[in-house]
Amino acid sequence: MxxxxxxxxxxxxxxxxxxxxxxxxxxxxxxxxxxxxxxxxxxxxxxxxxxxxxxxxxxxxxxxxxxxxxxxxxxxxxxxxxxxxxxxxxxxxxxxxxxxxxxxxxxxxxxxxxxxxxxxxxxxxxxxxxxxxxxxxxxxxxxxxxxxxxxxxxxxxxxxxxxxxxxxxxxxxxxxxxxxxxxxxxxxxxxxxxxxxxxxxxxxxxxxxxxxxxxxxxxFPQFRDTFARSASHAAEAAVLLRELAEADLQAIGQPPRIAALRALGRERQGNALRHWLRTVHGTTPSAAQLGELLEQIAACATRGHRIRIKVGRGFVVREGDGLGWYN
Missing domain, CATH: 3.40.50.620 (HUPs)
Incomplete structure (x- = not known):
């Protein structure tokens, strides 16, 4: 042993x-x-x-x-x-x-x-x-x-x-x-x-x-090995998602511009927003918080539309044509 x-x-x-x-x-x-x-x-x-x-x-x-x-x-x-x-x-x-x-x-x-x-x-x-x-x-x-x-x-x-x-x-x-x-x-x-x-x-x-x-x-006597392989596959996928988020944020800006963010698909929006909040502001949104934020972004077609949503330890808000965050 x-x-x-x-x-x-x-x-x-x-x-x-x-x-x-x-x-x-x-x-x-x-x-x-x-x-x-x-x-x-x-x-x-x-x-x-x-x-x-x-x-x-x-x-x-x-x-x-x-x-x-x-x-x-x-x-x-x-x-x-x-x-x-x-x-x-x-x-x-x-x-x-x-x-x-x-x-x-x-x-x-x-x-x-x-x-x-x-x-x-x-x-x-x-x-x-x-x-x-x-x-x-x-x-x-x-x-x-x-x-x-x-x-x-x-x-x-x-x-x-x-x-x-x-x-x-x-x-x-x-x-x-x-x-x-x-x-x-x-x-x-x-x-x-x-x-x-x-x-x-x-x-x-x-x-x-x-x-x-x-x-x-x-x-499942081999469960340690199979779980380790699954974790390894997930780690590879996480790297790809991070690289995609970095590329998207380079294109849409940091903080993200709302119009540029809306041009992405919903899944890429969520991926980019999670990465922005985690790396720049040190906070991670729950699934419910991120879903609410994405709904507000989808509805944000006019200058007068306001955004103020609790996310992690603070709030995501609309600041002009982009998003901001404060705690």
Whole structure:
């Protein structure tokens, strides 16, 4: 059962030095072990203390002891990951985690030192960061996207590699089943911590893990591979839609000119508007909001027609011959 894990790690060739996001759970513990073996002296562990549960202090202590045994430097960040009203707790925690990891990766040679970042002086900036999400996590992400009625961008699930902020971000274990990751770690006699929230079925992802994955395993034993292929196809389609949106926005302008937008088909209008709102204004319209906006654009045949529609965190409005957005 450990061959899939070893094969995935053999394919992993990140730019160094490398940071490994470490929660103390089985998956991130296994990834840290494997990276420390393969890239000695080039690996740093990155731990984010979310402050969302009493056990968080114990997670940090476990990570510190683990890193001392492996002789791996540990950088830690403490963040306030509480979510705002109307925000998803999972999404809020994810945003805080990524920002903290990026700050930790910069080291003290870039970007200054924040008060909530604790690390030894003189640590280098990191070229890459690796996460331990595996094939089961990818399936859960696809099913979660389906449950929310996501489009192709959501169904593309988690990429194995992307670049942002001058850092390469990796998920080297996306083709490895969760059971194989734990088997690899158990074979080395290493323990880990269990996050008690992982079994709380108030969270949709946990219900998927507890109820749907066993059913899929029984009915379709190859479901991890087939879901991964579907996610890959969706990712390819998402790239094409993005390129089309960029070409259309270059032609119709940013902000979009209403007359030029109306000359496109409804589907291309929606694609261009989603891309404009996401990339320029950092907001994503719901299907209902986008549908209402498209209806208003279709009716916008005179100068006197006004548009003011709630979209994401703000409003899309008519400004002269074009569209504007404010929050």
């Amino acid at each position: 450990t061959r899939a894990f070893d094969a995935a790690m053999d394919r992993f060739r990140p730019a160094l030095p490398l940071g490994v996001a470490l929660s103390g759970g089985a998956d991130s513990t296994a990834l840290l072990h494997a990276c420390a073996e393969r890239f000695p002296g080039q690996v740093h562990a990155l731990h984010v203390h979310h402050g969302l549960q009493v056990a968080a202090d114990g997670f940090e202590a476990h990570c510190r002891a683990l890193c001392e045994r492996l002789n791996v430097p540990l950088r830690t960040a403490r963040v306030d990951a509480r979510h705002a009203a109307g925000d998803s707790p999972e999404d809020a925690a994810r945003r805080h985690r990524y920002e903290a990891l990026r700050t930790l990766a910069e080291g003290e040679n870039r970007g200054g030192r924040a008060d909530d970042i604790r690390r030894a002086g003189g640590q280098p900036a990191l070229a890459s960061i690796a996460f331990a999400q595996h094939a089961d996590d990818q399936v859960e992400t696809v099913l979660l996207a389906l449950s929310r009625g996501a489009g192709v961008a959501g169904l593309a699930a988690m990429p194995g590699h992307w670049r942002r902020g001058g850092i390469d971000w990796h998920r080297p274990l996306l083709e490895v089943a969760g059971a194989d990751v734990r088997a690899w770690l158990s074979a080395r006699g290493e323990d880990w911590v269990e996050d008690p929230t992982n079994t709380d079925e108030r969270y949709t992802r946990n219900r998927i893990r507890a109820r749907l994955l066993p059913a899929l395993e029984a009915a």
